[in-house]
Amino acid sequence: MEQIIQNPPEIEKALLIGLRLQGTTKMSADESINELARLADTAGLAVIEKIIQTKESPDSAYYIGKGKAEEISSIYKELGLSTVIFDNDLSPAQTRNLENIIEGKVIDRTRLILDIFAQHAHTKEAMLEVELAQLNYQLPRLTRMWTHLSRQTAGATSGGVGTRGPGEKQLELDRRMIRTRMSVLQSSLDKIKENRHLERKNRENKFTVALVGYTNAGKSTLLNMLANDHQYTDDKLFATLDPVTRIVKLSDNHDVLVTDTVGFIRNLPHHLIASFRATLEEINESKMLLHVIDASSPSIDEQINAVNDVLRQLGADNIPTLMVLNKIDMVDDMSALSDLRQIYPDNIAVSALNGNGIDSLKARLLKTASQNEVEISINIPHAYGQIINFIYENGKVISREVKDGFIRIQARMDQKYADKLRKNIDKDVIIREINIART
Ligand SMILES: Nc1nc2c(ncn2[C@@H]2O[C@H](COP(=O)(O)OP(=O)(O)OP(=O)(O)O)[C@@H](O)[C@H]2O)c(=O)[nH]1
Numbered sequence: 001m002e003q004i005i006q007n008p009p010e011i012e013k014a015l016l017i018g019l020r021l022q023g024t025t026k027m028s029a030d031e032s033i034n035e036l037a038r039l040a041d042t043a044g045l046a047v048i049e050k051i052i053q054t055k056e057s058p059d060s061a062y063y064i065g066k067g068k069a070e071e072i073s074s075i076y077k078e079l080g081l082s083t084v085i086f087d088n089d090l091s092p093a094q095t096r097n098l099e100n101i102i103e104g105k106v107i108d109r110t111r112l113i114l115d116i117f118a119q120h121a122h123t124k125e126a127m128l129e130v131e132l133a134q135l136n137y138q139l140p141r142l143t144r145m146w147t148h149l150s151r152q153t154a155g156a157t158s159g160g161v162g163t164r165g166p167g168e169k170q171l172e173l174d175r176r177m178i179r180t181r182m183s184v185l186q187s188s189l190d191k192i193k194e195n196r197h198l199e200r201k202n203r204e205n206k207f208t209v210a211l212v213g214y215t216n217a218g219k220s221t222l223l224n225m226l227a228n229d230h231q232y233t234d235d236k237l238f239a240t241l242d243p244v245t246r247i248v249k250l251s252d253n254h255d256v257l258v259t260d261t262v263g264f265i266r267n268l269p270h271h272l273i274a275s276f277r278a279t280l281e282e283i284n285e286s287k288m289l290l291h292v293i294d295a296s297s298p299s300i301d302e303q304i305n306a307v308n309d310v311l312r313q314l315g316a317d318n319i320p321t322l323m324v325l326n327k328i329d330m331v332d333d334m335s336a337l338s339d340l341r342q343i344y345p346d347n348i349a350v351s352a353l354n355g356n357g358i359d360s361l362k363a364r365l366l367k368t369a370s371q372n373e374v375e376i377s378i379n380i381p382h383a384y385g386q387i388i389n390f391i392y393e394n395g396k397v398i399s400r401e402v403k404d405g406f407i408r409i410q411a412r413m414d415q416k417y418a419d420k421l422r423k424n425i426d427k428d429v430i431i432r433e434i435n436i437a438r439t
């Protein structure tokens with residue numbers, strides 16, 4: 001898919017526009033536009049200037065005031081800019097009106113995020129998800145850009161071109177092509193989703209943990225620290241788009257599976273979440289969430305709320321969650337940190353970068369992962385391979401001893417599997433011993 005912001009030989013110069021509405025503080029407007037600047041920087045743009053207009057409510061035609069739009073038009077020309085980026089979503093009509101006045105390129109926050117996603121998508125799944133999100137975004141804006149869209153989707157859709165009926169309008173045809181492409185993408189994603197589901201079923205007996213959190217909170221760095229791995233991390237937004245799962249060893253007898261996920265951001269548009277559902281399902285099927293927080297950020301509360309909002313939308317807000325206050329090596333204001341620890345008593349403070357607090361985090365994970373565990377010891381005839389396999393597949397064998405055609409196994413497993421084991425053992429099996437004990 002063609003990107004709106006490509007990597008031109010010359011860096012594109014951008015002007016950022018924010019609106020401070022009644023009831024919002026100057027600080028939150030500043031933080032928001034600073035985040036937009038980081039997004040623009042991540043997308044490879046040079047931010048030349050930021051403008052915040054204070055207004056009671058957004059203008060329906062221009063979002064900002066018309067006078068302000070005219071002012072921006074002259075700044076645009078004066079500074080030789082190439083893009084104006086709005087710190088919010090614009091309706092298709094607002095974008096069109098603004099482009100007419102400014103006589104230049106106008107993009108909104110979602111479009112910028114979509115572009116970053118497109119730049120950072122490397123696996124097939126992420127590419128399909130991003131393309132779906134882009135088409136979702138473009139569909140209502142088609143009137144403005146049907147010419148190049150028809151070119152884009154024609155190559156990608158088999159059967160789209162050539163189905164043109166006589167007298168049919170180009171726009172309607174383009175819409176239909178996009179919808180066709182969207183359903184092709186959706187069914188490919190459904191297949192991937194199905195495979196993922198099967199993969200997860202295979203590891204049902206494992207304790208699974210998902211790292212969730214605001215973009216740039218340090219999720220990938222934390223996974224690297226926990227798993228002794230080297231996944232890509234960067235001081236850019238949305239560095240990770242694909243879920244990566246690693247085994248994290250917690251003790252000699254315990255390991256858990258930890259999955260890194262795409263970061264969240266405030267005002268994440270619904271259709272974007274919908275497009276990333278296949279990826280985000282990793283979260284839904286986890287037994288525990290680690291909500292990673294950048295404790296050094298000036299907007300901790302907004303970030304925590306944004307993440308909790310998305311978790312609610314995904315229906316994942318009832319999964320047991322531990323708050324991981326990360327980047328404590330960068331926290332200056334210790335009193336703010338201790339306030340935070342009061343608000344979220346179930347927390348661990350760490351530095352994923354220097355390893356501080358990681359042992360406590362592992363101890364907490366171990367405690368949670370093993371809380372339903374029991375220790376079994378069983379002594380059965382060697383011939384009952386199926387039972388022995390069941391133990392190996394669903395538990396962690398601590399010791400085994402073979403004697404006189406019998407095998408004595410000591411293992412730890414979830415109560416659920418121990419119960420299953422006891423129930424499924426045939427009455428005819430000569431068991432010398434089976435003990436199940438809580439530890
Ligand atoms: N000082 C400090 N920096 C950290 C810490 N953890 C992560 N970082 C830095 O924060 C930046 C973002 O880290 P990532 O691990 O890529 O963050 P992420 O949450 O995976 O971000 P996305 O994948 O973009 O959502 C990187 O530059 C890290 O080096 C920490 O504990 N202390």
Ligand SMILES: [Mg+2]
Nearest residue numbers: 219220239240
């Ligand atoms: Mg990451």
